[in-house]
Amino acid sequence: MNATSIRLIDPSDGPALSGLLARDAQAYARWLPARPADFYTPEGQASVVDSLLASHTRGLAWPGVMVSGETVIGQISISSILRGPFQKGYLGYWVSSLHQGRGHTSRAVGLALRIAEDELDLHRLEAHTRLDNVASQAVLRKHGFRSWGIAHDHFHADGAWHDKVFWERRLAGGSVS
Incomplete structure (x- = not known):
């Protein structure tokens, strides 16, 4: 099995991600x-990647890809970064169905937590999952996230509105200057 890594997204990732x-x-x-x-x-x-990198340049996001060996297998990001008294961001991720069930997502979340704390100096990460996304909830729990509420009819997908569980994780970072 190849090791899992994450790195900042690059314009050359467009074809792999589109596939x-x-x-x-x-x-x-x-x-x-x-x-x-x-x-x-x-x-x-390519347009999506350009937009993500523009957000990164402005300090609003850390958009990354999950990599197994040399192969891009998904995305992981810390977005909507708020500074000042908040020092927080939102964690999001997906992994290709070809690579699910092998621990890649869990390892990637662990690496993203280090980036959030060490590079981005965040105090808090939040995430959202659908009520029925038990696999993602297990990944978040494994990494110390706690659920703190449910937002009803929060997200529209597949032709319907869905409830979302809100998750939080405090980090050691977060200096306010």
Whole structure:
């Protein structure tokens, strides 16, 4: 088994991401919002990557990819970073169905926690999961996240509104300057 790593997303990741997303579009329809057809193309992903890197440049996000060996297998990000008295961000991730069940997501979340604390100096990370996403909830629990509430009709996917469980994890970072 190849080791799992994460790194900042790169413009050259567009084709790999579009391939994974297109392949898993039906499988992930229940978890992700509806997207236009061009989202699943290399050009569409190039635009997404450019936008993510612009957010990173402004200090609003750390957009990354999950890598197994040399192969991009998914994405992991810390987004909506708030500074000042909050010092927090939101953790999000997905891994290709070809690579699920092998511990990649859990290892990637552990690595993202280090980045949030050491590089981004955050005090808190939050995440959201659908009520029925028990695999993701297990990953979050394993890494010390606690659920703190449910938002009803919070997210629209697969033609319907869905409730979301809110998760939090305090970090050692978070100096306020």
